[in-house]
Amino acid sequence: MSYMSTVLALNEFFPENFIFVNSFSLYGYTAGSIILPIITERSLEAYGYSGAFVILGALNLNLVACGATLRKAPRENTTSITNEGGNETGMTERQNRTDNGMISPNQYSAFLDGGTDDQPSEDEGDKTRLIKTKMWNNRNQDKLPETESTGIRRLFQSCKQSFGICNESIYLISSPLHFLLYYLSFAWMLFLVPHAEQLGIPPSKAVFLSTIGGIGGIIGRTLLIVIIHKELQVYTFYIATGVVCTASFLLDFIGSSYGVRAVLAFVQGYSFFIEDCIPGNLYKDAIFNDANFGASVALGSFMGGLGATVSGTFSGYLYDVTQSFTKVFIITGCFHACAVFNLAFVAILIKRRNDRTTLT
Structure with missing residues (x-):
């Protein structure tokens, strides 16, 4: 449970560099594999199994302190982007995405049009996500018959979101x-x-x-x-x-x-x-x-x-x-x-x- 919470927190704080940061965080796991066998062996010699387990339990209490350090990632500060006409538009990364983590339609149009002078160009990672999200939406829409009612369509989409991992072949x-x-x-x-x-x-x-x-x-x-x-x-x-x-x-x-x-x-x-x-x-x-x-x-x-x-x-x-x-x-x-x-x-x-x- 502590591992999953930590991974989710790392992804919130470092969505673009998660792989690097996650790999770096595992240094602690590696360091423990070096130190704990020696501590356990010496504890067994000095205090027996009961004493060794008490010492290991005391070390594990550090998980309480580690858990207390977990925080939700703060919302990104609003950044002002000035276009050629001098108008400032407040935008945030969270505003550019839909609630389920997908890219908004505005970013689709900007990307498909090849970008404009008054909008920053997307990096390669953003382009990949845009294309993947478009393909995902098109694939889901193709699976829905046009004769479906709006209520059934929403129910179907809700189920797909709830069990979306089943679509990740x-x-x-x-x-x-x-x-x-x-x-x-x-x-x-x-x-x-x-x-x-x-x-x-x-x-x-x-x-x-x-x-x-x-x-x-x-x-x-x-x-x-x-x-x-x-x-x-x-x-x-x-x-x-x-x-x-x-x-x-x-x-x-x-x-x-x-x-x-x-x-x-x-x-x-x-x-x-x-x-x-x-x-x-x-x-x-x-x-x-x-x-x-x-x-x-x-x-x-x-x-x-x-x-x-x-x-x-x-x-x-x-x-x-x-x-x-x-x-x-x-x-x-x-x-x-x-x-x-x-x-x-x-x-x-x-x-x-x-x-x-x-x-x-």
């Missing part, structure tokens, strides 16, 4: 990806240290594998933020990272020494803390109508919650059957390959839609 196709990403990352975090201990590494050393993975995550996230800021091919980077991560799981059998486990933990941490930014991209890129942003966050979080729940149960079941964490990690690599395939397919669909939008 690309995002629905990406739903398994949300499930798999959370499943894979939580399974890795849960069993990374027990896997090392089963291979004969002392617990006091094994716990630092989580820290090594977190350090890899800091490096990976920093590189990702640079790529997003430079507006490079982020999905290509995601897919390449996923291939590397899949290989690291499939090669889990290559050695049991601490050095080998540290390298694998670093690569996997580097990859997972890049991949956990994928949902933030899909909230924006896979959604056709901006009004469905909140529903996309809710659905993605729900699928992620299912994945996190299943990760411990199913991975634990696999270990009970195989009695080998190595086999569990190799099977996890196969699941990760499925996630990479899903991501590649969704990226192709997004690119094709954007190309059609540009042509339109």
Whole structure:
């Protein structure tokens, strides 16, 4: 619940730079993965499980303070635009949009006419939204018979707005990806240290594998933020990272020494803390109508919650059957390959839609 609220707030404050800001905000998550394993291990040694849980609970109380900092985004200040005749027109960004987050008819006409001297030109992002919104409206109007009464038409449109996420076919196709990403990352975090201990590494050393993975995550996230800021091919980077991560799981059998486990933990941490930014991209890129942003966050979080729940149960079941964490990690690599395939397919669909939008 705190995650969804934070994401929605970030989108309100930074609608145009959400992907960058969301990725940057996840640094805190990465830092926690470095510090908390050490705190937990030392707390267990000093106070046992009960004391360790009390300390973790006290740390979690910080969520109350974090929640108290969330605010609604203030309305934009009215800006005066002076045309050639000297008339000033007060306009705000919120006035230029309809209540459901779509572009107003006035902006349509300005865009379709190619702009005028007395109106600022739209940037590329605004143009894309204009075209997407026009296509969305035309598509919905085509589905409504002309013989429908006004009341039925309004009811139909109300239902479409209430369940608009059902019309987001690309995002629905990406739903398994949300499930798999959370499943894979939580399974890795849960069993990374027990896997090392089963291979004969002392617990006091094994716990630092989580820290090594977190350090890899800091490096990976920093590189990702640079790529997003430079507006490079982020999905290509995601897919390449996923291939590397899949290989690291499939090669889990290559050695049991601490050095080998540290390298694998670093690569996997580097990859997972890049991949956990994928949902933030899909909230924006896979959604056709901006009004469905909140529903996309809710659905993605729900699928992620299912994945996190299943990760411990199913991975634990696999270990009970195989009695080998190595086999569990190799099977996890196969699941990760499925996630990479899903991501590649969704990226192709997004690119094709954007190309059609540009042509339109």
